[in-house]
Amino acid sequence: MIAFAACTADKGWKARKEITEMTQRHKGGIMNRFFPLFLAITVALAACAAPAAAPPAAPKTEAPAAKPPGLTTPAATPKPSAPKSGGTVTASIYAEPTHLDIHQASTFRELAIGQPLFNGLMDYDPIDPGWKMRPSLAEKWDVSQDGKVITLRLREGVKWGDGKPFTSADAKWNLDRIYDPPKGINSVRKSLFAAIEKVEAPEAQTVVIRLKYPFSPLLGFLASGFQLMLPKHVVEATPANRKIGRLEEAVGTGPFKLASLRSGVGWTMTKKADYFMKGLPRLDGINYYVIPDGASRMAALRTRRTLILQKSPTLTPSEAELLQRNHAEVVLSTGMGNSLWGVGLNINSKPLNDVRVRKALHLAIDRQRVLKAVYPFAGENEIGGIINPTHPFAPRTEELLKRPGFRQPKDADIAEAKKLLAEAGYPNGFELEFVVRQRSGDPDYAVVVADEFAKLGIKGKLQTFEATVWYDKLERHDFQVSVASYNPGPVDPHVTFGERWVTGSGRNYEGVADPRIDSLFEKQARALNTEERKQIIAEMERIATDEIISVLPLHWKKVTIAYWKEVERWGGYGVDVYEGHRMDETWLNK
Numbered sequence: 001m002i003a004f005a006a007c008t009a010d011k012g013w014k015a016r017k018e019i020t021e022m023t024q025r026h027k028g029g030i031m032n033r034f035f036p037l038f039l040a041i042t043v044a045l046a047a048c049a050a051p052a053a054a055p056p057a058a059p060k061t062e063a064p065a066a067k068p069p070g071l072t073t074p075a076a077t078p079k080p081s082a083p084k085s086g087g088t089v090t091a092s093i094y095a096e097p098t099h100l101d102i103h104q105a106s107t108f109r110e111l112a113i114g115q116p117l118f119n120g121l122m123d124y125d126p127i128d129p130g131w132k133m134r135p136s137l138a139e140k141w142d143v144s145q146d147g148k149v150i151t152l153r154l155r156e157g158v159k160w161g162d163g164k165p166f167t168s169a170d171a172k173w174n175l176d177r178i179y180d181p182p183k184g185i186n187s188v189r190k191s192l193f194a195a196i197e198k199v200e201a202p203e204a205q206t207v208v209i210r211l212k213y214p215f216s217p218l219l220g221f222l223a224s225g226f227q228l229m230l231p232k233h234v235v236e237a238t239p240a241n242r243k244i245g246r247l248e249e250a251v252g253t254g255p256f257k258l259a260s261l262r263s264g265v266g267w268t269m270t271k272k273a274d275y276f277m278k279g280l281p282r283l284d285g286i287n288y289y290v291i292p293d294g295a296s297r298m299a300a301l302r303t304r305r306t307l308i309l310q311k312s313p314t315l316t317p318s319e320a321e322l323l324q325r326n327h328a329e330v331v332l333s334t335g336m337g338n339s340l341w342g343v344g345l346n347i348n349s350k351p352l353n354d355v356r357v358r359k360a361l362h363l364a365i366d367r368q369r370v371l372k373a374v375y376p377f378a379g380e381n382e383i384g385g386i387i388n389p390t391h392p393f394a395p396r397t398e399e400l401l402k403r404p405g406f407r408q409p410k411d412a413d414i415a416e417a418k419k420l421l422a423e424a425g426y427p428n429g430f431e432l433e434f435v436v437r438q439r440s441g442d443p444d445y446a447v448v449v450a451d452e453f454a455k456l457g458i459k460g461k462l463q464t465f466e467a468t469v470w471y472d473k474l475e476r477h478d479f480q481v482s483v484a485s486y487n488p489g490p491v492d493p494h495v496t497f498g499e500r501w502v503t504g505s506g507r508n509y510e511g512v513a514d515p516r517i518d519s520l521f522e523k524q525a526r527a528l529n530t531e532e533r534k535q536i537i538a539e540m541e542r543i544a545t546d547e548i549i550s551v552l553p554l555h556w557k558k559v560t561i562a563y564w565k566e567v568e569r570w571g572g573y574g575v576d577v578y579e580g581h582r583m584d585e586t587w588l589n590k
Helices: 006-024 108-117 168-179 218-223 294-302 317-326 355-364 367-374 411-423 442-456 467-475 493-500 515-526 530-548
Strands: 088-093 122-124 133-135 138-143 149-154 196-203 206-211 256-262 266-271 285-290 330-345 431-437 459-465 481-486 551-564
Touching (some): 088 108, 122 218, 168 196, 317 330, 330 355, 355 442, 367 551, 442 459, 493 515, 493 530, 515 530
Parallel strands (some): 088 285
Antiparallel strands (some): 122 133, 149 206, 196 206, 256 266, 330 481
């Protein structure tokens, strides 16, 4: 763990002390060895291999100011007159990708290497935080009036890295592989494309997607950074039991080609001269260094060995403060991640099968206090509901904070919670069992949440489990309360509700089976008018948050990344962690 400097360490130890005191108030609490947050105050300075020479020694670490500033994106750099061509961008990443088969990939690191090599049919503007969709391999598309046919016109003259043309046959093969994968292929996002009935390639530059029913989120899913087009002729020549990943298999339509790939060290990419976007890419190349240790990644950035500290994991507040104080030419960019910390309630277990009890728990939690106790750097987080706050369909944070359960002060909420428990027959509270994953941070959240419930006379019995056992208990609905982070994948309410609130869905650990949600979920997917879909989702959110109450949202985790100011049109944290790695428009202003 990276060391906290003096002022932030004080806050951390204070929070750690609070959590320890809370633990003692709960019988069956978690042993101290399960509280790693704020305990390790050491810096790992292990050397790491890299394609280039070893980095220079890290500069002296100055103590940050007495009070760390909030982590906010600084004012935009004045726009230069015109982009320049040439130069190589260097970047660090915490781990190497395990393969190049994006359809079977789940992590950020596969995208860091995959997006510069491969294109999707469309993508998102990496700079625009408003999720602006743009053409890529498809230059335009059309949706039929009934919403059941999507016709895409592909660009002409696009070639794979080995010179073969990209055609509709390639696009059809990729889409078929995603929504109806052959045996042995684990299409990670298959469920997002379940509305597809069949894909046709009537002409070399035309792709027709026929749907079983209108499905408005589909175009957004096609633009996702994971939906890249792989080379059919290369993948089919690879043994079925092995994912592509060798240097000679990195044959893409993207702006760069893979020049070297060294396990545990990094990879280099060079400019593709015949890229189909005129004038792009602007860079001559990209060099990635695999640097697992956070302190070493910081040292590489500060000494300019790397110009970009990639989008995962986030900088700590002390690291951000250090860069702000001592490197004026480094840009800090903060954006919303896609991880929701929340409390899951098994709504079919007694006494949680009484909605009055669940509502009382929702009202009892002081979310601001939870943030300060578990993670005192509140600028890194945002109180939010069950929909990612960055999505245009999510309730605005300022409005959410006026609603019961989220509002301040808590007096009215606590009074209402006690009244509800008395009506449900529990005026003196009861005991609840928490199942907690043995992972850094999870036990701390569980203890703080249990302490919030204690205001109502509820005793929390906390039990920790190794991850596989913990997941098994959730899947079998063998629990009362769970506390953990939840990553719903692509930032779209369809995914959020489809995974956790629809009857029988894969992550519906809480046992929700509500015909209203199921009906509204189908309606929003078929709504072809954006405003209509927004209203339907708002009603789903209201029912899930205020009436079903199976998940008590705590907060969304923000992510802060850093790069040197000379890197233009990279995007920083423009959209989310899974977008904006292509770097075809990136250039160096020096």
